[in-house]
Amino acid sequence: MLPKAAHQAISLLAQLEACGLRKVVLAPGSRSAPLALALASFPKLKVWTNPDERAAAFVALGLARAFEEPVLLLCSSGSAGLNMGPALAEAYHQNLPLLVATADRPKRLLNTAEGQTMLQSYFFEGFLKDRFEPEEHMEDWRSIGQKAWQIARGPIPGPVHLNLRFDEPLYFEGKDIPETLKPIGEFHNAFQEKVLPNFPPKLLVLAGQLPRSLAQAIRPMLEQGISKGLNFWGDISSHLWDLSPFGAYPEWLWNQKNPAQTPEAILVIGGTLLPRRWDAFVQSNPNVRWFQALHFGPSSPRFHPNTQCLDLPLPELMNQLSLKDWETIDMPKAVPPLPEGWHDLSAAALFLQSLQEGDALHLGNSMSIRYASFLRHVMPKNLEVWCNRGVSGIDGVQSTACGHAVAHPHQRQFVLTGDLAMDYDNNGWLSSPPPPPMTQMVLNNSGGQIFRLLPGASKAAQSERLFATQSQRSFEWLAQRFGWQYLRSDAMPSAIPAVPKEQSLLWEAQTQPKQSKIAWQAWQKSILEQKA
């Protein structure tokens, strides 16, 4: 006879598998044993393990993002689950479907000095689509699984927490699914449609971070709209970045005083967007009307309090835009040359130039994403660009890339990241089976370069210690730890290194922070002062 915990775990997995679950990431532990053992009953489920819950959650995030389907994340009780918070917060802000099952102990053991026992119910409060905690006496968790799946998957996806209290015995044998636990049916949610407003002819569409499939779905319509004069700018994370005239468009726009170069209306679609601070533009352009698509975007106005929010599926909205004629804003046609010498910008440019169509590029926060955003003219058009711009900051850059690489083993994977982000997160590489090879450039500018560029932080006393966390470390040790090829450049190399096929490569660009700052600021200035 199967113990209660086995019934619970099997019923949950049976329902999730019937709903379409195929991928599971497990951070092993004893309390989650019923779920780990029940996995054997579901051969359709592909399982990855990683001992570090924080990294495991980012690996799952990378998988959910790459496959655009819910991924189940399993861990043990206690602080194990807490470690998954950063990736869940990121999933919430990127609208990515993660199902997180934290194993827990029976309620009666709370506050009894029992090991690995704490209040887990509200671990991820504030960044969940929903959470479930089945009653301990319930043996059948199918309906919970079904509801959790539906909510995680959408229409607007996001993370769902299942806090699962298992009582002993936790271990069992056998993998036959009892007849009584056959999955129950699924149902679908319809999306509410609303009416399209009458946009003025000089409209600018600003696209933030979008799921790749949605971006691909609206791309032909946008292309058609752009050919009819529609003004468009896609964030580097939008999967539409290559449709923009050039990297600095929004910043350039802010500097324009000529009404001919100012949009009459701005429609914001998708999630996070660099640049973020539109306050000055909003104030000096009070007549610009603001619109925002709610489908795959935030639900509150972003840049202007009087934004009209459109509750319309994005493909439909874009289709309607593609049918009209628009008025184009005059723009500069070229990007000024890069400052000479070896610095972050020239190193990043060299790395980005080496990429080919169809490659995947994973960008670290904070300067790497900015460099790439401005250097899009050196990148091949059909390059997949990925980054965590929800809320993660320097967290999970590599682990998420590991998850993505696992999903796309035949795609060439590249990572461009800062030294602190690289130091912070590399346990994605502990995953088993191990992620496929990647080529990574770490911009080693001795700490957080962003803080040397932020006026407040850079002027503070002890800025290097209190903000930039200056260090003189090399990353050769990391390459050794994971068996990667290692290359270090202290000056402009004469050639771009070849990308190895079967092995990862870590290319450490050792740059001088001061020189990198001067080059970046000078180049930005020349871009923003360009004439149309």
Ligand SMILES: Cc1ncc(C[n+]2csc(CCOP(=O)(O)OP(=O)(O)O)c2C)c(N)n1
């Ligand atoms: C998890 C997390 N902790 C702290 C921060 C604050 N933070 C923002 S940028 C940054 C430094 C990033 O340094 P590095 O990875 O070297 O990139 P660079 O600024 O040089 O591009 C830090 C610590 C953050 N974004 N995320």
